Amino acid sequence: xxxxxxxxxxxxxxxxxxxxxxxxxxxxxxxxxxxxxxxxxxxxxxxxxxxxxxxxxxxxxxxxxxxxxxxxxxxxxxxxxxxxxxxxxxxxxxxxxxxxxxxxxxxxxxxxxxxxxxxxxxxxxxxxxxxxxxxxxxxxxxxxxxxxxxxxxxxxxxxxxxxxxxxxxxxxxxxxxxxxxxxxxxxxxxxxxxxxxxxxxxxxxxxxxxxxxxxxxxxxxxxxxxxxxxxxxxxxxxxxxxxxxxxxxxxxxxxxxxxxxxxxxxxxxxxxxxxxxxxxxxxxxxxxxxxxxxxxxxxxxxxxxxxxxxxxxxxxxxxxxxxxxxxxxxxxxxxxxxxxxxxxxxxxxxxxxxxxxxxxxxxxxxxxxxxxxxxxxxxxxxxxxxxxxxxxxxxxxxxxxxxxxxxxxxxxxxxxxxxxxxxxxxxxxxxxxxxxxxxxxxxxxxxxxxxxxxxxxxxxxxxxxxxxxxxxxxxxxxxxxxxxxxxxxxxxxxxxxxxxxxxxxxxxxxxxxxxxxxxxxxxxxxxxxxxxxxxxxxxxxxxxxxxxxxxxxxxxxxxxxxxxxxxxxxxxxxxxxxxxxxxxxxxxxxxxxxxxxxxxxxxxxxxxxxxxxxxxxxxxxxxxxxxxxxxxxxxxxxxxxxxxxxxxxxxxxxxxxxxxxxxxxxxxxxxxxxxxxxxxxxxxxxxxxxxxxxxxxxxxxxxxxxxxxxxxxxxxxxxxxxxxxxxxxxxxxxxxxxxxxxxxxxxxxxxxxxxxxxxxxxxxxxxxxxx
DNA sequence: AGCTGGCGGGTTTTT
DNA sequence: CCCGCCAGCT
Numbered sequence: 001x002x003x004x005x006x007x008x009x010x011x012x013x014x015x016x017x018x019x020x021x022x023x024x025x026x027x028x029x030x031x032x033x034x035x036x037x038x039x040x041x042x043x044x045x046x047x048x049x050x051x052x053x054x055x056x057x058x059x060x061x062x063x064x065x066x067x068x069x070x071x072x073x074x075x076x077x078x079x080x081x082x083x084x085x086x087x088x089x090x091x092x093x094x095x096x097x098x099x100x101x102x103x104x105x106x107x108x109x110x111x112x113x114x115x116x117x118x119x120x121x122x123x124x125x126x127x128x129x130x131x132x133x134x135x136x137x138x139x140x141x142x143x144x145x146x147x148x149x150x151x152x153x154x155x156x157x158x159x160x161x162x163x164x165x166x167x168x169x170x171x172x173x174x175x176x177x178x179x180x181x182x183x184x185x186x187x188x189x190x191x192x193x194x195x196x197x198x199x200x201x202x203x204x205x206x207x208x209x210x211x212x213x214x215x216x217x218x219x220x221x222x223x224x225x226x227x228x229x230x231x232x233x234x235x236x237x238x239x240x241x242x243x244x245x246x247x248x249x250x251x252x253x254x255x256x257x258x259x260x261x262x263x264x265x266x267x268x269x270x271x272x273x274x275x276x277x278x279x280x281x282x283x284x285x286x287x288x289x290x291x292x293x294x295x296x297x298x299x300x301x302x303x304x305x306x307x308x309x310x311x312x313x314x315x316x317x318x319x320x321x322x323x324x325x326x327x328x329x330x331x332x333x334x335x336x337x338x339x340x341x342x343x344x345x346x347x348x349x350x351x352x353x354x355x356x357x358x359x360x361x362x363x364x365x366x367x368x369x370x371x372x373x374x375x376x377x378x379x380x381x382x383x384x385x386x387x388x389x390x391x392x393x394x395x396x397x398x399x400x401x402x403x404x405x406x407x408x409x410x411x412x413x414x415x416x417x418x419x420x421x422x423x424x425x426x427x428x429x430x431x432x433x434x435x436x437x438x439x440x441x442x443x444x445x446x447x448x449x450x451x452x453x454x455x456x457x458x459x460x461x462x463x464x465x466x467x468x469x470x471x472x473x474x475x476x477x478x479x480x481x482x483x484x485x486x487x488x489x490x491x492x493x494x495x496x497x498x499x500x501x502x503x504x505x506x507x508x509x510x511x512x513x514x515x516x517x518x519x520x521x522x523x524x525x526x527x528x529x530x531x532x533x534x535x536x537x538x539x540x541x542x543x544x545x546x547x548x549x550x551x552x553x554x555x556x557x558x559x560x561x562x563x564x565x566x567x568x569x570x571x572x573x574x575x576x577x578x579x580x581x582x583x584x585x586x587x588x589x590x591x592x593x594x595x596x597x598x599x600x601x602x603x604x605x606x607x608x609x610x611x612x613x614x615x616x617x618x619x620x621x622x623x624x625x626x627x628x629x630x631x632x633x634x635x636x637x638x639x640x641x642x643x644x645x646x647x648x649x650x651x652x653x654x655x656x657x658x659x660x661x662x663x664x665x666x667x668x669x670x671x672x673x674x675x676x677x678x679x680x681x682x683x684x685x686x687x688x689x690x691x692x693x694x695x696x697x698x699x700x701x702x703x704x705x706x707x708x709x710x711x712x713x714x715x716x717x718x719x720x721x722x723x724x725x726x727x728x729x730x731x732x733x734x735x736x737x738x739x740x741x742x743x744x745x746x747x748x749x750x751x752x753x754x755x756x757x758x759x760x761x762x763x764x765x766x767x768x769x770x771x
Numbered sequence: 772a773g774c775t776g777g778c779g780g781g782t783t784t785t786t
Numbered sequence: 787c788c789c790g791c792c793a794g795c796t
Contacts, residue, residue: 013779065786094786119785143781188786358787378785419772442772550786567785591783608784631782632787 033614034284153189154258222247414502563565
């Protein structure tokens with residue numbers, strides 16, 4: 001066995017060096033939060049390549065997100081040089097599987113041009129299935145059906161061995177599978193499941209071929225793998241057993257998605273000879289933050305015992321701030337951020353966390369009106385917008401005409417007179433003939449026999465004509481796929497389909513936004529082409545579509561100098577100088593949706609809180625609100641029980657002025673003047689506490705929350721006012737003429753030489769910064 | 772055929 | 787509160 005790279009050795013503590021030096025056989029690394037996990041993985045790979053002389057293309061590293069994969073590849077580029085690093089296989093389970101299935105999937109009858117159906121597509125398939133089976137979608141809600149299907153597939157179960165009582169669900173599952181297969185489509189679970197089939201059943205020797213590809217496998221965030229993924233790994237390393245898994249059972253937060261923390265806790269059972277390393281020294285956070293995190297996680301039973309510690313300074317106390325409601329909370333978040341910025345903290349080193357996306361809106365409004373640059377990770381995703389999905393459906397049909405779901409999306413988009421009745425008749429005809437919708441269209445569009453076919457399908461001459469011209473359009477476009485780069489093809493698609501014309505004719509702020517989004521889509525295709533060329537990969541429409549399907553929220557995170565707003569789930573694996581953790585209330589965190597919730601769920605919430613706390617390097621501010629408007633109703637939750645579990649000497653209890661005032665208004669009958677003579681703010685769980693306003697605590701700009709004159713239609717906040725100068729990516733600089741009411745903040749801007757245009761606020765940048 | 776408005780239902784986290 | 791679905795209207 002080769003010794004570790006000596007130059008790296010000095011930068012590693014003993015357990016880290018131990019893990020890096022290990023080469024042959026199974027290795028289990030428990031990596032506590034902030035314990036230098038990524039460093040260990042990258043150095044271990046570097047060690048394998050540089051010392052053990054393993055060719056890079058024979059190493060597969062699996063990460064949780066594409067972004068993490070990219071970062072790992074970058075770091076390895078710096079350690080090993082770009083040439084070697086490029087040959088490494090680094091990617092998510094899904095991206096890696098997709099890539100391998102393109103090459104080996106044919107052994108299972110999966111064509112190379114398969115498409116990946118996202119949740120939306122899957123739901124459409126279930127809806128279609130329900131209609132075909134004539135089932136009431138009230139009794140069989142698509143969401144519920146899909147959840148049952150996913151659960152089964154995550155455990156590698158098929159319709160015959162799924163654990164459900166209702167036989168209809170089995171039928172729905174079976175039909176769903178049939179639809180995917182005939183559409184040459186796979187869902188996320190198939191990507192893993194089909195790989196397992198290849199590896200375990202070895203059709204046409206494909207499993208052996210796959211196994212021979214890699215000598216070493218490394219898996220990050222192993223605590224969040226599911227049963228199928230674990231079986232994938234075991235099948236892959238069957239012959240050499242060179243499997244290194246890295247994770248932290250305390251950070252397992254994806255149980256709801258099928259992740260099974262027993263994979264890491266029971267790893268020793270499957271690999272009794274595994275070398276086990278524990279990384280317990282935290283290099284990231286202050287002493288107080290580490291102790292607060294430990295206070296929460298130590299209440300957990302079931303966990304593998306670990307001693308997380310840090311040699312770092314104690315640092316500032318963690319602020320636990322009681323606020324009146326979510327708006328007061330947002331104001332406090334804002335002032336915390338402003339204060340940090342004033343101290344010179346880069347906005348990109350600041351993050352605001354929440355449990356559920358629904359909490360983000362108020363926070364976003366506060367930041368926007370104060371002109372704080374920010375980005376929201378997750379929520380309504382770019383690729384889920386209707387116009388983007390439509391455009392992508394055109395592209396997908398061009399690569400894979402069998403994908404009926406995509407055909408249904410675009411057949412009458414833009415409106416071309418093909419109504420529901422025509423589509424239904426077409427679908428019925430396709431069904432009888434056992435062909436895809438595109439194939440059915442081709443038959444109807446045939447110059448001679450077409451007319452008779454149309455009659456068979458019960459389609460009138462006019463309808464048949466419109467269907468034929470749709471087919472002609474797609475046929476024409478399909479001929480161009482091979483002849484032009486994908487970004488140009490998109491342009492062709494949008495022009496020739498009439499989609500752009502239709503949107504331009506609409507001429508609303510919304511249609512304008514859709515056009516902008518489509519332009520952005522085109523540039524994302526262009527970016528892909530550039531990157532693929534740079535990485536020496538083949539540029540193909542399929543390649544782009546695959547990337548889009550497998551993109552995650554955090555992948556879209558930009559590196560700009562902006563504050564990040566995200567859910568705690570999204571924050572896994574990241575770290576920030578300052579973290580503001582909001583909504584730490586009973587029922588919000590731990591979150592209770594509508595289900596009663598058992599022990600296991602509380603355990604997962606606890607781990608989630610642990611993840612949230614340990615993202616912070618030097619400063620952590622935690623807020624909770626007395627009342628919270630969410631989903632249209634007001635929630636009243638006391639402080640989260642997790643707060644009481646943080647050591648008293650690690651935290652400082654505070655309250656906003658508004659919180660103090662609200663208690664006064666609500667509980668006192670006499671006017672005593674705010675902030676005087678109240679019982680001290682004792683314990684977060686004390687009943688009806690009366691907080692004492694912190695001396696000197698005040699608000700930046702509390703005023704804007706109380707609608708002033710004209711505030712009602714000025715939804716964009718004070719920043720975008722009449723007369724303000726703004727910059728637009730395409731039209732350049734202009735002046736705001738008026739603020740218009742819309743779903744989204746929008747304004748009319750006069751651009752010199754280009755006239756006035758309605759533009760959504762999010763496409764504009766203010767000139768000159770602050771108001 | 773396509774639009775609009777009313778209604779009811781669901782609202783976690785996401786590769 | 788927001789969305790999607792349906793029915794009824796143009």
